[in-house]
Amino acid sequence: MSRFTFGGDEHIFVEVDEAMSLEAFFTSLSMTNAVRAASIDGVTEICPANASFQIKFDPDKIHPHALMDRLKLLEEDAEKAEAKLDTRIIEVPVFYQDPWTHETLMRFRERHQDPDGTDLEYAARINGYETVEAFIDAHSGAPWFVSMVGFVSGLPFLYQMVDRSRQIQVPKYLRPRTDTPKQTVGYGGSFSCIYSVRGAGGYQMFGITPMTIYDPRQEVPYLKDFMVFFRPGDIVKWRSIERAEYDRIIEDMQVGRFEPRMRDFVFSLDDFNADLDGTNARMMEALYAD
């Protein structure tokens, strides 16, 4: 049973579960879809998050209690809905251990749990990996769900689609940094993220992607329709790349030649729970078949 609560007189906040899980995320996503489909007069923002969601409304148009009742009814429908999602799988190239995040992490070492190592060395060690390379293989090995887009402009939070026992967990920095390079691939708690813009941040820094994910000028061809690339429900596969390929993609980005590799996919949570590795293998097949 979800927990419904008011955020002042203009928001209703619904916590599906205190803990993160793919089930909680799917319930949150299907409930927000149901709210959107219901096109309730007065609802102005529908925001899904990892294991919760939030609705913003105009109380001059709909009474907060009336909307609360409506949402509780929609919850019953959402619980009956099949956990299926028409989505896309996207390959995101990542240059792990790049010089830019390295320079930044060295500058903020006194704010880190392990001032003598790098963020990746720390994450590898506390997750029981013998080498940074083995840890990178684990991070880039299985796909990830975009479970929330937000914090700032188009920043995706991603949750790894593996058994909980295999999930990577890394605490955030002891004190947040005041700087993070744009397009840093970060990690905090059990979430990966991509910093869409340069700025403050508390997540561990693993690498950087050359792929633009937020373009307010909308000059990047694949962001012409909308400036934000990611949507909740997207599935991401990281691919580890080296400096030469990073430079090549940056060059392609600059002349508008880069197109992310992505394919449509129908994801079923039941299929996934029944056969996790099999489902992931089918997703990779869909992504790389041609």
Added chain:
Amino acid sequence: MPIEVVSAGIMTTIQDLGRPGYYHLGIPMGGAMDRFALRAANLLVGNDEGAAGLEAAFLGPELEFTEDAIIAVCGAELPPKIDGEQQPTWTALGVRKGQVLSFDFLRLGARAYIAVSGGIDTPSALGSRSTYPIGSLGGVDGRAVQPGDTLPFGQSGDTAKPGKSVPGALRRLPGSSAELRVLPGLYWHRITEGAQQGFFDDTWMVANEADRMGYRFKGGRQLEFVPREQPYSAGSNPSNITDACYPYGSIQVPNGSEPIVLHRDAVSGGGYFMLGTVVSADMDLIGQLQPNTPTRFVRVEMDAALAARKNRTSMLDRIREATT
């Protein structure tokens, strides 16, 4: 028909009533922190209430007009001067081509709204001219106003007439201390009864970290949390939750020490618990609080929040009547 920016103050941004609809992607609504003052200023110069104007925080800009215009300054008591001569706030003022608008020092409040007949006419982004510097949206090339910028403004309507003013009783001026009404909720249950009581009993001071994203408060007692085993993925600090959405006006208290009220340029979500939300009727007031203002949070229920909202709407209706 541009305005030449001679100096820009501390933080002067172009703002209208914002760009709702993109919060689920981390792009906040933005817009004037004190929407009431922006609306009043626009009404005085004959604009649509939602036309873009300038929001000047703490220190006014210096602006040279290259065309005649009618302007009004509402919100903070930041007295305007035309060619050095002091003018009233909350009043429509005629500015002639070649004249310079500057400002005296701030007397009260924190943010003044400068409306220009015809409205500031910079390009809009996602349906709004509001400046959101983090996302490089709106404003002048996605940033705050700088010296050397030229700001175009639109054609003024027929109703613009110098001399109109907002009656004193309808001007909202912050006092030397503030009360913010709060509806408890969200993760209210995470703190102990003693902490819940203490939060409302204590007097908090506005901290220096007070901007469009949010206002931090300090000086109250540390909040105690109800003990629990932290849920999976929530993080180890008792003030952490599984990353969730943040309502506008929500009050998060990282580590239980200093409350932060999120404002128009809010981060859309994150991993800190929130104990409640400032009611919509008091959001404008936050934008007028200076650092070190003693502030009390006052507990209200939904009915009182809606009544306060209705009261604000009726004040605005009276300004509409007074300015037509």
